[in-house]
Amino acid sequence: MIDKLVLALALLAVGFALGSIALWVVWRSKDTNKYRKLIAVTVFLTFDLIVFGGFTRLTDSGLGCPDWPGCYSEMNPLLAHEEIKAAEAALPHGPVTVAKAWIEMIHRYLAMAVGMLIVAQVIVAWRMWYQNRHAQFAASKQPKRSPWMASFLLFFVCLQGAFGAWTVTLKLQPIIVTTHLLLGLGLLSLLVWSLEREQTSLIKLTHRASVLRILAPVAFVLLWMQIGFGGWVSTNYAALACTGYPTCNGVLLPDLDWEHAFHLWRKLGQTAEGEYLPYSALVTIQWVHRSFAWVAIFAVGSLAMILRSEPHLKILGNQVLAVLLLQFLTGVGTVYFNWPLALAVLHNAGAAMLVLMLTMINYRVRYSSSAQAA
Known part of the structure; x- marks a missing residue:
């Protein structure tokens, strides 16, 4: 149990590191509405994640690491090299190879980065809501948005992560994989909707x-x-x-x-x-x-x-x-x-x-x- 907890924390650290790069891009941007920029970057990475998820599925790499969240209980395929090579030697054309393991784990790393950015959205959304409740911020030009949309996104990405885990543990059961795909597109749609809410003009x-x-x-x-x-x-x-x-x-x-x-x-x-x-x-x-x-x-x-x-x-x-x-x-x-x-x-x-x-x-x-x- 402790080993699994340590593994989960290590993988979260990887997602945090990747997400921090995106946050740095947001922070350095010239956009005055940093929250809008944060959502835009999240939309971009979510789109990339969906495309890479399709690549993972089409290359038959969904079971490249046959356990979850790590790869043979390791945080990357390099540390699990012996187990992967043994599985590949037993079934040369099977679902586990070194290349497929890396494809699968990169997909998971990207998913964790997106999750980290959505957590950041929740924090910023609630902070803006709290500030706008006070009189001294009444004249703020920032849009007074409800934080519940960002909170729902956090729930939604956790649900998507659960289906990602079940995709592996249930051995690519078609209904689970299809639902995982549709939820990914649903997440993209919700993020785009959130981004559109930050626009100031109506057509x-x-x-x-x-x-x-x-x-x-x-x-x-x-x-x-x-x-x-x-x-x-x-x-x-x-x-x-x-x-x-x-x-x-x-x-x-x-x-x-x-x-x-x-x-x-x-x-x-x-x-x-x-x-x-x-x-x-x-x-x-x-x-x-x-x-x-x-x-x-x-x-x-x-x-x-x-x-x-x-x-x-x-x-x-x-x-x-x-x-x-x-x-x-x-x-x-x-x-x-x-x-x-x-x-x-x-x-x-x-x-x-x-x-x-x-x-x-x-x-x-x-x-x-x-x-x-x-």
Whole structure:
């Protein structure tokens, strides 16, 4: 028990050291609103963490260190070199190699750094709230924000960390890994929302405001569903279950196995009864993801086209269209080019970028000046 506590403290020290570098960047910045800068840096690192998490998953490094939070009860793979080499010698193409161990631990170090920055946000948010309660700070130009958003972020990142631990201890169980992915994107979305709250000006919308207030959240939900289907493809290793595009293994509608494809609580590669997962189930998982993609593309694309008619959102609408096109091309490219790692990672990054931009759009549309007047 003491050894585990010492290990946990050592890993927290690593996260503190990495987070301190980011805090130094915030402190040295010329931005007068240091809290806003802190959130912006956290958004940047969280986006990087999500992309690197996708790289970890796609390189099959999720069990590179088969225990948690350390690596064979050590704080880094260098100290666990003998155990890792022994596991690699026993299974040369197995989940444990030196490279995979480092990939997994770097992912954990980055996660701890993000957690440390969120702790810093909580401290600063509560300090500002306490100061603004006093009369001598009444004339302060700092925005009077509630500290509860930052506090909720701390709870959320702890929940995300718990699913990260269960990802390892439950041996990459698909529902746990998919939930871990969605929670990571949820954390990114909440951080972007917090960052938007620190902006001092509201945008003005035209007569299309009522349409945008409906379409923006609908597009966000459909995008979220599509990412969930994509995560289910990745965590079940079904990326190449369908060859060719737009057909799947030469047909538009293959034989589908709904019973096994979306049974959530089961082990990796197995059915709920413990038998091998049928190939038809993997085909179904892939086919649903590529089919529902058109629904998400239509919703997000329609939103972007309407945004292009709004003077204050035109640039953001063009950016959404560009990322949406890139996302489609990388998705199709992974099939045509037999799942190259670079394209697969870029496809994951595109999904995270769309979540980031649609969060910005939803905030700006909801709190537009016309919405305030209404």
